[in-house]
Amino acid sequence: MPTLLMRFDAPMQSWGTRSKFARRDTGTEPTKSGVVGLLATALGVPRDDKRSISELAQLRMGVRVDREGIVEEDFHTVQNVPNTEGKNHRTVVTERYYLADALFLGALEAHDVEVLRRLHHALLHPRWPLYFGRKAFVPARAIVSSGDREPPAITDESLEDALAHYPWLENQPRARRRAQAEAEDGVGTWLRTVVDADPSMLDVELRHDHPISFSEQDRRYAPRAVHISHVPLTSALLAQHNSLAP
Numbered sequence: 001m002p003t004l005l006m007r008f009d010a011p012m013q014s015w016g017t018r019s020k021f022a023r024r025d026t027g028t029e030p031t032k033s034g035v036v037g038l039l040a041t042a043l044g045v046p047r048d049d050k051r052s053i054s055e056l057a058q059l060r061m062g063v064r065v066d067r068e069g070i071v072e073e074d075f076h077t078v079q080n081v082p083n084t085e086g087k088n089h090r091t092v093v094t095e096r097y098y099l100a101d102a103l104f105l106g107a108l109e110a111h112d113v114e115v116l117r118r119l120h121h122a123l124l125h126p127r128w129p130l131y132f133g134r135k136a137f138v139p140a141r142a143i144v145s146s147g148d149r150e151p152p153a154i155t156d157e158s159l160e161d162a163l164a165h166y167p168w169l170e171n172q173p174r175a176r177r178r179a180q181a182e183a184e185d186g187v188g189t190w191l192r193t194v195v196d197a198d199p200s201m202l203d204v205e206l207r208h209d210h211p212i213s214f215s216e217q218d219r220r221y222a223p224r225a226v227h228i229s230h231v232p233l234t235s236a237l238l239a240q241h242n243s244l245a246p
Contacts (some may be wrong), residue, residue, distance in 0.1 A: 003162040004116040005153050006035075006106040006123070007169055009140045013069065014098040014133030017209050022094040026071065026133070029063045029194055030104055031209040032224050034133060038143075039119055040214070044127030047214040057211050060109040062159045062195035064231065066169040069102025098133070103169055109159040116154050120144050163193050168237040176238070183235055190230035199225035 008030055015027040015034045036056045039045075045052045074096050081092045110116050123130075123144045131137050144153040155162050168191075170176055182189055197204045210224040 001109050001111055001158060002113040002116055003155050003157055003159050004108045004110075004119055004144070005151075005155065005162060005166055006108070006143050007139075007141060007145075008102075008104040008106055008132060008143070009169065010102075010132050010137050011140065012072075012098050012100055012132075012134075012137045013102055014096075014137060016133065017207065022092055024094065024096045026097045026099055027207075027209075028069065028071070028099065029065055029102075029192075030106055030132075031207065032057065032061055032196075033209040033211040033221060035061060035106060035108075036211050037214065038130060038132075039122070041128045041130055042119070042122035042126040044122075047216065050213050050215075053211055053214055059115075060159055060196045062107040062109075062163050062193060064105040064107075064163045064166075065102075065192040065194075066105055067101065067103035067175070068192070069099030071097055072100045073097050098137070105163065105166055105169055107159050107162050113154065120153050159195065163195070164231045165236070167239075168233060179233060180238055183233070183238060189233040191233055193229050193231055194226050195229070197225045197227035199223075201225070201227065203227060 013026070013030075014024070015029065015031045016025050017027050017031055018025050036053060039056050040049075040053060043052075045056075076094045076096055078092045078094055080089045082089050108116065108119070124142070124146060129135070130139060130143065132139065145151060147153070151167060155166075157165065168179075170179070179189055199206075204225040204227050206223045207226055208221055208223050210222040212220040212222055
């Protein structure tokens with residue numbers, strides 16, 4: 001089945017899974033709900049369009065971690081917050097977590113290539129502004145390749161094969177030189193992958209991030225089974241370099 005490849009690159013990203021009230025967490029890689037929300041934003045799908053959200057959530061997703069981020073924390077002050085009775089307004093300090101300096105290759109697999117072409121066009125020409133978890137966390141480069149001087153964003157490979165073969169996204173010269181030296185010395189470097197899996201498999205983890213509804217008063221999510229593995233950073237992945245999109 002065809003696969004759409006996406007690049008999640010930004011100085012800061014936030015992929016919350018258990019965010020509530022004064023504490024906003026982040027996962028260590030993009031969540032299914034976060035990616036579906038990004039696609040819905042690009043397409044111009046309203047929050048309350050549950051049918052469209054459900055269709056996007058049915059796409060099989062995988063992520064390759066090309067650079068592990070660092071979990072950081074900051075604090076926000078929120079004023080004039082009422083209690084449950086709407087009284088005793090007060091100032092609240094909230095904890096916000098985010099990933100710094102992370103880089104991911106995302107993949108979506110579909111039965112119909114036209115679905116992926118529609119998403120590719122929307123990500124190149126989004127209906128609304130795109131960001132990674134917070135409005136200040138904007139992409140550092142184009143989320144999908146336009147095909148000019150870069151590998152195409154849509155491939156006929158399966159999701160697993162695409163994650164194993166697509167060129168390494170790292171564009172920091174020092175990191176690339178270090179990886180090249182390790183490859184020449186025979187030291188293996190592995191990239192972590194998180195892929196949608198059959199929940200009946202034994203070696204899966206559950207993530208509570210499959211979106212059902214994004215409505216303001218009715219946000220709901222279901223469990224999602226994922227398989228965590230690794231792919232080798234081979235010489236072929238190192239040979240090609242995806243430069244920053246202009």
